[in-house]
Amino acid sequence: SPSSVYVALSEENVALFLQKHVRDVWDLLGARTGVEVEISEVGDGNLNLVFIVKGPKNTVVVKQALPYVRCVGESWPLTLDRAFYEAAALQEEGRHTPRLVPEVYYSNRALALIVMQFVPPPHIILRKALIRGDVLSTLAADLSEFMARNLFFTSSFHLSGPSKREAVAFWSGNHGLCALTEAVVFTEPYCPEVAHNRWTSPALDETVAQFRQDQALKVAVGKLKAKFMDSTEALCHGDLHTGSVMVKEGSTVVIDPEFAFYGPMGFECGALLANFWLNYFSQAGRASDGGGRHEYAEWVLDTSVAIWQEFCAKFLALWTDAATHQGEGFKRVAYAKPEELRAAQKVFVQDLLRDTLGFAGCKMIRRIIGIAHVEDLESIADLQVRAACEKRALKMARTLVVHGVEYASIEAVAALARKV
Amino acid sequence: SPSSVYVALSEENVALFLQKHVRDVWDLLGARTGVEVEISEVGDGNLNLVFIVKGPKNTVVVKQALPYVRCVGESWPLTLDRAFYEAAALQEEGRHTPRLVPEVYYSNRALALIVMQFVPPPHIILRKALIRGDVLSTLAADLSEFMARNLFFTSSFHLSGPSKREAVAFWSGNHGLCALTEAVVFTEPYCPEVAHNRWTSPALDETVAQFRQDQALKVAVGKLKAKFMDSTEALCHGDLHTGSVMVKEGSTVVIDPEFAFYGPMGFECGALLANFWLNYFSQAGRASDGGGRHEYAEWVLDTSVAIWQEFCAKFLALWTDAATHQGEGFKRVAYAKPEELRAAQKVFVQDLLRDTLGFAGCKMIRRIIGIAHVEDLESIADLQVRAACEKRALKMARTLVVHGVEYASIEAVAALARKV
Ligand SMILES: Nc1ncnc2c1ncn2[C@@H]1O[C@H](COP(=O)(O)OP(=O)(O)O)[C@@H](O)[C@H]1O
Ligand SMILES: Nc1ncnc2c1ncn2[C@@H]1O[C@H](COP(=O)(O)OP(=O)(O)O)[C@@H](O)[C@H]1O
Ligand SMILES: [Mg+2]
Ligand SMILES: [Mg+2]
Ligand SMILES: [Mg+2]
Ligand SMILES: [Mg+2]
Ligand SMILES: [Mg+2]
Known part of the structure; x- marks a missing residue:
């Protein structure tokens, strides 16, 4: 089952995950080692983890669902599979309004994870x-x-x-x-x-x-x-x-x-x-x-x-x-x-x-x-x-x-x- | 693919099909050999084959979809898979109004076929x-x-x-x-x-x-x-x-x-x-x-x-x-x-x-x-x-x-x- 593979990422291991498992994105970041990558979790929403991952060349966003409603806590479980649908929706919207949505670089249904284009400041x-x-x-x-x-x-x-x-x-x-x-x-x-x-x-x-x-x-x-x-x-x-x-x-x-x-x-x-x-x-x-x-x-x-x-x-x-x-x-x-x-x-x-x-x-x-x-x-x-x-x-x-x-x-x- | 298995039955081979492949129904009919079974195709509808299969003990109906609209001809193709949904619908209705629908005895998606309860005359x-x-x-x-x-x-x-x-x-x-x-x-x-x-x-x-x-x-x-x-x-x-x-x-x-x-x-x-x-x-x-x-x-x-x-x-x-x-x-x-x-x-x-x-x-x-x-x-x-x-x-x-x-x-x- 998907949830048996799932583990929530943390600021400590996001870079390593990309380096090991998402080579294209790692290359995009332009870092030789993890120390060249800056991570900050900025999720201000009610539900998910959002990491900003900044490398020497580029920045990307890693968004991961949690198996519960973040702002309520583990007492209110919520399906991880929403990340799969979020990635699919970003891709569908990307076909009709590419200018208006972040590009999806990578997604992983089991990990409930999406790597996407960073929308930079001053946005x-x-x-x-x-x-x-x-x-x-x-x-x-x-x-x-x-x-x-x-x-x-x-x-x-x-x-x-x-x-x-x-x-x-x-x-x-x-x-x-x-x-x-x-x-x-x-x-x-x-x-x-x-x-x-x-x-x-x-x-x-x-x-x-x-x-x-x-x-x-x-x-x-x-x-x-x-x-x-x-x-x-x-x-x-x-x-x-x-x-x-x-x-x-x-x-x-x-x-x-x-x-x-x-x-x-x-x-x-x-x-x-x-x-x-x-x-x-x-x-x-x-x-x-x-x-x-x-x-x-x-x-x-x-x-x-x-x-x-x-x-x-x-x-x-x-x-x-x-x-x-x-x-x-x-x-x-x-x-x-x-x-x-x-x-x-x-x-x-x-x-x-x-x-x-x-x-x-x-x-x-x-x-x-x-x-x-x-x-x-x-x-x-x-x-x-x-x-x-x-x-x-x-x-x-x-x-x-x-x-x-x-x-x-x-x-x-x-x-x-x-x-x- | 389902359609590669599909073959339309005829009055000649319906009994043999039941005898060989749908043993429960065959037993229900109560026939020892095919000669004891009477078959008539009565499909008056626009779309499908309907065989009345009468054995010494019981009668059943065999309904099979054709890969086109029957009343128009082969020029208007129509999905065989409708028989699968028809069987599913009869079963769903059977849960809520068993008295008001025929019972499904057998269904076969690849053959687009349903064997069901006969609704007898004077219906x-x-x-x-x-x-x-x-x-x-x-x-x-x-x-x-x-x-x-x-x-x-x-x-x-x-x-x-x-x-x-x-x-x-x-x-x-x-x-x-x-x-x-x-x-x-x-x-x-x-x-x-x-x-x-x-x-x-x-x-x-x-x-x-x-x-x-x-x-x-x-x-x-x-x-x-x-x-x-x-x-x-x-x-x-x-x-x-x-x-x-x-x-x-x-x-x-x-x-x-x-x-x-x-x-x-x-x-x-x-x-x-x-x-x-x-x-x-x-x-x-x-x-x-x-x-x-x-x-x-x-x-x-x-x-x-x-x-x-x-x-x-x-x-x-x-x-x-x-x-x-x-x-x-x-x-x-x-x-x-x-x-x-x-x-x-x-x-x-x-x-x-x-x-x-x-x-x-x-x-x-x-x-x-x-x-x-x-x-x-x-x-x-x-x-x-x-x-x-x-x-x-x-x-x-x-x-x-x-x-x-x-x-x-x-x-x-x-x-x-x-x-x-
Ligand atoms: N692609 C992105 N680029 C820049 N910032 C982002 C991006 N995606 C999310 N963020 C930041 O993370 C916050 C939470 O993201 P969001 O997708 O709304 O998560 P949630 O589903 O938990 O509400 C956003 O309000 C925004 O500040
Ligand atoms: N279970 C049944 N018992 C008795 N007669 C049936 C039964 N099912 C169908 N028939 C007869 O076959 C005819 C066509 O069946 P129907 O399911 O309406 O096929 P179609 O989908 O081609 O319209 C019906 O009008 C009815 O006379
Ligand atoms: Mg949000
Ligand atoms: Mg959200
Ligand atoms: Mg009809
Ligand atoms: Mg019909
Ligand atoms: Mg009934």
């Missing part, structure tokens, strides 16, 4: 960039391209029915990570008996109690969970929050697709927009320029709008082009007239916006009252100020989940964010 | 029973039970996320048959260039031309096709028309699940209801009692209503019961109050009715203007009379596809059938 994690207030001129273009191309090319729009179902069969194997999402995003935040739920207390106690009694909200969340479980529209990154994106001005790299699965496209779009909106609400609580950073908050909100709009434009362009719309979905032969295609596209975008808003709402809620929170809000030290931001975010989130279908455009959603 | 194919005017007192109860139990127990309501995704992975392999449905149900009827489309001509020429120009219809069909391709709610029989059911008074047996796949529950319910409604419209064209058999038509329509109502009642009962609702979908812990469960169930039934009506409409259309027609209508010799029945069916079908969402109850749908 930082997008969440941190949004917290410190960076303006990034290509961010919306890059993220919309990432989503449009990867979702389109893995969907029924591009694939034949059989190829699509073969892909679904393969990716269904990553069900351990899906189960984690099913629990922490869609269920636990609404369950009083889950001890690891957290929120800004006592300020949010009443809101949390209300959410758990909120029938309309819970039924809508249940429907979205069912869609998460029962829809296989496209290969989703599966964890596309602002902590899974590294940026510097003019460059965007999406990392960490270990949650990759065939799911509803709205889950992918919703996850990303939710994290922009969480940051938007956090800006009002940033003391830096007193009374919040209004102008930067507007940039964050505008960027979320632009991501959606550019995503739609790029996705529809791939659908409109016969060279890329080769799949069984809305098969071209049945929609020969341009106005038929446009009508189908209009309905598609409406439905996807509805799903996107619903999933975005779920994601916002779970980051405020569930197990895993976001630094954007957690870093607001004053609990009253933080709670005020969180309350606005929760209000918007509930509206998106329960009334998302009433929002016909992303501008209307941005207006909602401004006024809640 | 006949339900389609033929509805054509001749049989009243069957347990039909609605049995078919609603078949659908409710098989859909429920293979869905996220009963299964954990991981088990459900493992099941999806397995059944995704039956993609060749899904591709056939994608083509003949959702695409070809709307494409002038498909030569094997047929309809009652010239009476329906104009309607067919209109349908192919009907933007609202085609976009709605495209959405339903996307749902067929991208939804994995439950293991569906996949070909649940009245030709896949054998009946006698008090007994119902569902055969022929070779199209089994994980798909939207509405596809399953819609397929069955569509075939009742096609029969309903055909009754007005039956000369037997002059002016159509009004009373029997009402029984057919009432039965379709009862199937839906009893299906919902049985499915919701399984959901309400903690002993069967063990799955990740609408996880019980988050819906502890009875009124929360009821609210979730109400939304579920509404959504499922909408899907069911849409898929039913697609199925009705394809049986009148696509490749494969139904005997209910084809047996009406007078083409004007037949076309009049078909026009009403098409009118209802279009309404279901385009306006299905506006029908809040199955009674409203029955009223529509009566008045179109």
Whole structure:
């Protein structure tokens, strides 16, 4: 069995492992002996080990899964096999958006290990960039391209029915990570008996109690969970929050697709927009320029709008082009007239916006009252100020989940964010 | 490779095959030599060989797939592996509704062959029973039970996320048959260039031309096709028309699940209801009692209503019961109050009715203007009379596809059938 071979690497033995077992990568590093290689473990995520391995010529990243949820401990086991799916997802994304993902140099399923391209400074994690207030001129273009191309090319729009179902069969194997999402995003935040739920207390106690009694909200969340479980529209990154994106001005790299699965496209779009909106609400609580950073908050909100709009434009362009719309979905032969295609596209975008808003709402809620929170809000030290931001975010989130279908455009959603 | 072993059996060698290779079945037949066994090939379906094998003690059925679509010929190849999935589906259904499916005695993947329980006379194919005017007192109860139990127990309501995704992975392999449905149900009827489309001509020429120009219809069909391709709610029989059911008074047996796949529950319910409604419209064209058999038509329509109502009642009962609702979908812990469960169930039934009506409409259309027609209508010799029945069916079908969402109850749908 794979797990009998597995051993977690440490800063002490990563270099030796590469020297002995991954000769190509060792040559890339350009070191003669281990002493010429600098190792630092930088995993700031919740789940895995991440080693930066710096040689005289080049630097690489070694990421290894642990057999449990790192931020919880060994009491919450998690399949090692996620590293296999992460490597496969990086490779699949590499085919559609090579510019936007790290290259995989080597992967080892038994060791749950990936050696990949280093994303060098001054790239930082997008969440941190949004917290410190960076303006990034290509961010919306890059993220919309990432989503449009990867979702389109893995969907029924591009694939034949059989190829699509073969892909679904393969990716269904990553069900351990899906189960984690099913629990922490869609269920636990609404369950009083889950001890690891957290929120800004006592300020949010009443809101949390209300959410758990909120029938309309819970039924809508249940429907979205069912869609998460029962829809296989496209290969989703599966964890596309602002902590899974590294940026510097003019460059965007999406990392960490270990949650990759065939799911509803709205889950992918919703996850990303939710994290922009969480940051938007956090800006009002940033003391830096007193009374919040209004102008930067507007940039964050505008960027979320632009991501959606550019995503739609790029996705529809791939659908409109016969060279890329080769799949069984809305098969071209049945929609020969341009106005038929446009009508189908209009309905598609409406439905996807509805799903996107619903999933975005779920994601916002779970980051405020569930197990895993976001630094954007957690870093607001004053609990009253933080709670005020969180309350606005929760209000918007509930509206998106329960009334998302009433929002016909992303501008209307941005207006909602401004006024809640 | 499996296909190198494959050879199609004939009436001449079926007995010898069983005698040599399937000893248990041979013993069941109770024959000492092949001369004591009577063989007849009865395959009236579109795809496969079906041999009735009668021995002195017992009779069994030997069904074997051919490597092409039987009713079209060798020019349309079709995967032999469907027999493997058919056997697996019969076995899965056998776990949930043993009374309602034939038992599998033996199956052989390489030979694409299944030996199963014989459903004896006076059972006949339900389609033929509805054509001749049989009243069957347990039909609605049995078919609603078949659908409710098989859909429920293979869905996220009963299964954990991981088990459900493992099941999806397995059944995704039956993609060749899904591709056939994608083509003949959702695409070809709307494409002038498909030569094997047929309809009652010239009476329906104009309607067919209109349908192919009907933007609202085609976009709605495209959405339903996307749902067929991208939804994995439950293991569906996949070909649940009245030709896949054998009946006698008090007994119902569902055969022929070779199209089994994980798909939207509405596809399953819609397929069955569509075939009742096609029969309903055909009754007005039956000369037997002059002016159509009004009373029997009402029984057919009432039965379709009862199937839906009893299906919902049985499915919701399984959901309400903690002993069967063990799955990740609408996880019980988050819906502890009875009124929360009821609210979730109400939304579920509404959504499922909408899907069911849409898929039913697609199925009705394809049986009148696509490749494969139904005997209910084809047996009406007078083409004007037949076309009049078909026009009403098409009118209802279009309404279901385009306006299905506006029908809040199955009674409203029955009223529509009566008045179109
Ligand atoms: N390819 C890379 N180049 C540079 N830094 C990386 C790379 N991959 C990961 N990191 C760093 O390691 C951190 C954790 O990596 P991540 O893949 O998100 O792990 P986890 O799955 O545990 O969240 C990232 O936030 C980033 O700072
Ligand atoms: N188990 C059975 N018992 C009795 N008759 C059967 C049985 N299975 C099939 N048949 C007969 O053979 C016909 C074709 O079988 P079916 O499984 O529907 O094949 P196909 O996949 O080619 O449509 C049925 O309509 C029925 O008359
Ligand atoms: Mg991460
Ligand atoms: Mg991760
Ligand atoms: Mg059949
Ligand atoms: Mg049985
Ligand atoms: Mg069949």
